[in-house]
Amino acid sequence: MWKRTLNGRPLHFHLAGINNQNFLMRDDETGSWWQQITGKAIFGPLKGRQLDAVLSDELTFGLWKQESPAGKVLAPVTKYQDEYESEWEPKVAKLPVVINFPRTPLQSRDILIGMEISGASRAYPMPAVLAQSPVQDRLGGTPILLVVGPDGKSVRAFVSRLDGKDIELFRKSGSEWVMVDSTSGSEWNFQGCAITGPAQGKCLQPLPVLKDYWFDWRNYHPETSVYRH
Amino acid sequence: MELVDSGAVKTKSGRMIPSLGFALLVAASSSLFLIPAFIIRPFRFQSPRGLILAMALRQNAPLWTAVFTAGAIVFAIFLWPRISIWKRIPLVLGLCLACGAAVMSRIDYFEWMFHPVPVPGFESADHTGLDSSEMVIAVRFGNDARAYPIREMAYHHVVNDVVDGVPLAVTY
Numbered sequence: 001m002w003k004r005t006l007n008g009r010p011l012h013f014h015l016a017g018i019n020n021q022n023f024l025m026r027d028d029e030t031g032s033w034w035q036q037i038t039g040k041a042i043f044g045p046l047k048g049r050q051l052d053a054v055l056s057d058e059l060t061f062g063l064w065k066q067e068s069p070a071g072k073v074l075a076p077v078t079k080y081q082d083e084y085e086s087e088w089e090p091k092v093a094k095l096p097v098v099i100n101f102p103r104t105p106l107q108s109r110d111i112l113i114g115m116e117i118s119g120a121s122r123a124y125p126m127p128a129v130l131a132q133s134p135v136q137d138r139l140g141g142t143p144i145l146l147v148v149g150p151d152g153k154s155v156r157a158f159v160s161r162l163d164g165k166d167i168e169l170f171r172k173s174g175s176e177w178v179m180v181d182s183t184s185g186s187e188w189n190f191q192g193c194a195i196t197g198p199a200q201g202k203c204l205q206p207l208p209v210l211k212d213y214w215f216d217w218r219n220y221h222p223e224t225s226v227y228r229h
Numbered sequence: 230m231e232l233v234d235s236g237a238v239k240t241k242s243g244r245m246i247p248s249l250g251f252a253l254l255v256a257a258s259s260s261l262f263l264i265p266a267f268i269i270r271p272f273r274f275q276s277p278r279g280l281i282l283a284m285a286l287r288q289n290a291p292l293w294t295a296v297f298t299a300g301a302i303v304f305a306i307f308l309w310p311r312i313s314i315w316k317r318i319p320l321v322l323g324l325c326l327a328c329g330a331a332v333m334s335r336i337d338y339f340e341w342m343f344h345p346v347p348v349p350g351f352e353s354a355d356h357t358g359l360d361s362s363e364m365v366i367a368v369r370f371g372n373d374a375r376a377y378p379i380r381e382m383a384y385h386h387v388v389n390d391v392v393d394g395v396p397l398a399v400t401y
Contacts, residue, residue, distance in 0.1 A: 001366065001368055001397060001398070001399050001400065002397065002398045002400065003395060003396065003397060003398075004389065004396045004397060004398040005395075005396050010396040011396075011398075012389050013387050013389060013398045013400075014337055014340060014345060014387065015337075015339050015340060015343045015345070015386050015387050016337050016339055017269045017283070017284075017287075017339060018269055018270075018271050018275070018339075019269070019275050019280055020274060020275050021271075021272070023343075023386060024269075024284075025387055025398070025400070026337070031288060033284050033288075036386075036400050042284075043281065043284040043285070043288070044284070044288060051398070054368060054395075054397060055368075056366055056367060056368045056399075057366070057367040057368075058364055058365075058366055058367075058379075059364065059365055059367050059376075060361060060362050060363065060364060060365070061357075061359045061360065061361055061362070061363045061364070061365050061376065061378070062361025062362065064354075064365050064367050064374075064376050065354045065361070065376075067374075068354070068367070068369065068374035068376070069354060070353075070354075070372075070374070071354055071367075071369075071374035071375060071376055072351035072352065072353060072354075072373075072374070072375050072376070073351060073352055073353070073354055073357045073359065073365070073375070073376045073377075073378065074346075074349055074350075074351060074375070074376065074377045074378060074381055074382075074388065075349075075350040075351055075352045075357075076378075076381055077344070077346055077350075077381075077385070079344075080344055080384060080385075083384060084380045084381060084383075084384050085380060085383060085384070086360075086363070086380050095272070096272055098272060098273060098274040098275075099274065151362070153362070153364070
C-alpha cells in the first residue's frame with residue numbers, strides 16, 4: 001500500500017500492464033509506469049521516483065473487526081460481485097510461473113513472509129512461521145518478532161525491543177491468546193501492546209511484512225536470505 | 230504507340246510510391262500497438278530490455294499512431310480513384326489496421342480484464358457478507374480504519390482511496 005502523493009500532488013493509478021506476473025500501474029497525471037511491488041516509477045516522466053510505503057496488515061476479517069469495530073469495509077462493486085473469487089490463493093497456486101530460481105531453497109509458488117530492514121532482506125517460509133510462531137530473529141541489526149495471531153492466519157512483525165533493551169516474547173499457554181516477555185513478564189496482545197505487567201500501555205514498533213511468492217520476492221530481492229531454524 | 234506505353238509506365242510508377250508509403254505507415258502504426266501488446270502478455274516472460282521497449286512504444290503510441298494513420302489516410306485518398314476495385318480491399322484492411330492501432334493505443338485494455346473501481350464505496354463491518362476467516366488488507370490513519378477484502382483486491386488490484394485525508398493507492 002502506498003501514499004499516492006508526489007510533490008503535494010495526488011496521483012491516480014490504473015493497472016496498465018504486467019511484468020513477470022507483478023503488475024504495472026500508470027498514473028493519469030503523467031503516464032509514468034510504476035511497479036506494484038516496489039512502488040517505484042520505472043519509466044516515463046517520473047522514472048526513478050518512489051512512493052512512500054504505508055504500514056498495512058493482512059488480517060482475517062474476524063480479527064480486524066475485533067480490533068476496529070467502527071472500521072469501514074470496501075464494498076463490492078455490484079457489477080462484478082459475481083466474478084470475485086473467494087478461493088484466490090489455491091487457484092493462483094496452480095498458475096504457471098515465468099521466472100524460476102533453480103537451486104534456491106524454496107519453490108516458485110512457496111508462500112513466505114518477506115521482510116526488509118536497513119537493506120537486509122529475509123524470507124520467512126509461511127509453514128515455518130505458522131509452526132514456530134512467535135519467531136524471534138535478527139535482521140539488519142534489529143531484533144524482530146514475527147507472530148501469528150489468535151486466528152492462526154494473520155501475521156504481524158515488531159521490533160522486539162523495550163525501552164532500548166532487546167526482549168524475547170513467548171506465547172503463554174492457556175485459553176486466552178497472549179504473549180509474555182522474558183524481561184518484565186508483561187503480557188502482550190497481537191497488536192504488540194502490553195496489557196498487563198510493568199510494561200502495560202507500551203507498544204512495540206510494528207514492522208512492514210509482505211506476504212509473497214518466492215519467485216516474486218526473490219526477483220526483487222536478489223540478496224535475500226531464507227530463514228532456517 | 231510509344232507515347233501510350235511510356236504514359237502507362239509513368240502511371241504505374243506514380244502509384245508505386247504512394248502504395249509503398251501506405252503500406253509502411255500501416256505497418257508502423259500497427260507495430261506501435263502490436264509490439265508492446267505482444268511483449269507484455271500475461272503468463273509470459275518479460276525481459277528487462279523487452280519491457281523498456283514495450284513501455285517506450287506504448288508511451289509514444291498515442292501521438293505516432295495518429296500521425297502514421299493520418300498519413301495512411303492521405304495516401305489512401307490519393308490511391309482510391311487510381312486502383313481497381315480488388316486492390317481497394319487491402320487498402321480498406323490497411324486503414325482498419327492503422328485506425329485500430331491508433332484507438333487501442335489510447336485505451337488501457339488491461340482494464341478489460343482487471344476492471345477498475347471507479348469510486349470506492351464502503352460499508353460498516355456489521356453489514357458485509359464477509360466470513361470471519363476471509364483475509365483483508367487493513368490500514369488505519371487516525372480513527373479511520375479500513376479493510377479491503379482480498380477477494381475484491383484480487384479482482385480489481387488497484388483502489389485509489391483517501392483515508393483520513395491521505396490519498397492512498399491500495400494494491401494487491
